[in-house]
Amino acid sequence: MIAVRHVGPPRLTAGLAGAGRLDWDAHRRLHPEPSPLTCERLVALAEAGRLHGRGGAAFPFARKVRAVADSSVRRRRRAVVVVNGTEGEPGSAKDKVLLRSAPHLVLDGATLAATALGAGEIVLGITEAGAAASMDDAIAERGLAARARVVRLPERFITGEGGALVRGINGRRPVPPGRKVRAATRGVGGLPTLLSNAETYAQLAVLAALGPHRYARVGTPAEPGTVLLTVTGSARFPAVVETPAGAPLGHLLDLCGARASEGVLVGGYHGAWITGEAAVRARLSREGLRDAGGTLGAGVIMPLGRRTCPLGECARVARFLAAESAGQCGPCRLGLPDIAGALADLAEGRDAASAERTIRRAVRMAAGRGACTHPDGTSRFVLSALDVFAADASRHRTHGGCGRPVLGVLPAETGARLHLEVDWSRCDGHGLCAGILRGLVRMDEYGYPVIPGEPIPARLEPEARRAVAACPGLALRLVPRN
Structure with missing residues (x-):
């Protein structure tokens, strides 16, 4: 497990440095049980503590609570509280640490919100086995089995998107819905749903225990805590x-x-x-x-650091992000593979000047047009890389590379198992494989396919098999990953 450290007195991580899981008794010795709050008092507390979501969007927590409460009253339906513990971000471990090591702090915040809203159920959407087991144990330790449950979901980058999470809990494929549906209005089971990530609920528990004044003794006036x-x-x-x-x-x-x-x-x-x-x-x-x-x-x-190739690292991540999309709208199906393929060309020094133009054109076509924010986030990642690593990009354009290896410093595991290989004695350059696997397979200046060295992303295996079956020369094959 990744190390846990703190700067200044720990709050969320109290008792975690060098320790294992905090069970019910150990947790209560560190964190007093928060007093129940009415909905109005919970909203006032969140506003006074300037509590925002910690999952990425930073939406004000008080506004979420108020929206769910209003929807619950208007529709005369009991609310549901959802803890987003999926954390599909490959480089992130903070929520997993809380779920595995401080599960009761997360449940303190979730039960506080559920009591204030009169919610009928607390649902924890989790992908990682250890985190799920820890939360199951915490639910049992608190006697909450009749009120709370854990739902295991597939570990994908997009699983944690709000709409995808709700779909997954509802027993459907966990991908973003084609149209925007507010969880506060119609979420789990069609009920008004308060949805925030694990750290947000842990922060709520700390805020309730300390009160807004003590909570704000650290941090900034605009962002206390x-x-x-x-x-x-x-x-x-x-x-x-x-x-x-x-x-x-x-x-x-x-x-x-x-x-x-x-x-x-x-x-x-x-x-x-x-x-x-x-x-x-x-x-x-x-x-x-x-x-x-x-x-x-x-x-x-x-x-x-300086030992690895920045553009090569970013190209790996762009490929990962393209593979992790739901693949259900144009920007993800076409735009992200084009961006990833062009960034790989730039990193490998293949027609680099044209590749950079292709990236910027594909970004303009993809950003702001997807069914969710995945194309926007991917575009931001790639464009900022081109700006920050402009000198490195210049070396790749001029010399075909920067002379540094790609060490894989940025995690970009796709769950891929198969490699695509070509029997060049049979390949006649028909180009069907590039048409089927657009953005993954490209044609070179001589009309022959350029096959990626990385394994085929698991999501694209059906298309890869179609490409193999469609090859007129029987030149293409899929082989197991080493």
């Missing part, structure tokens, strides 16, 4: 770190043995790259990172 961050990438000491909002990002990087020399990804794969110079000056808050050109997002900090 602490933030929970996952520091990975090229950090020598990767960790989940709790730190007061507004603390220097440079201090956090030093704590985790990382340098900001090459660039730092803030906010995760739907976040943005900032330069090393900007990272040293940046403050760890929504406002501070926005001023630096980034975003707090999912609370992921990924510094990139």
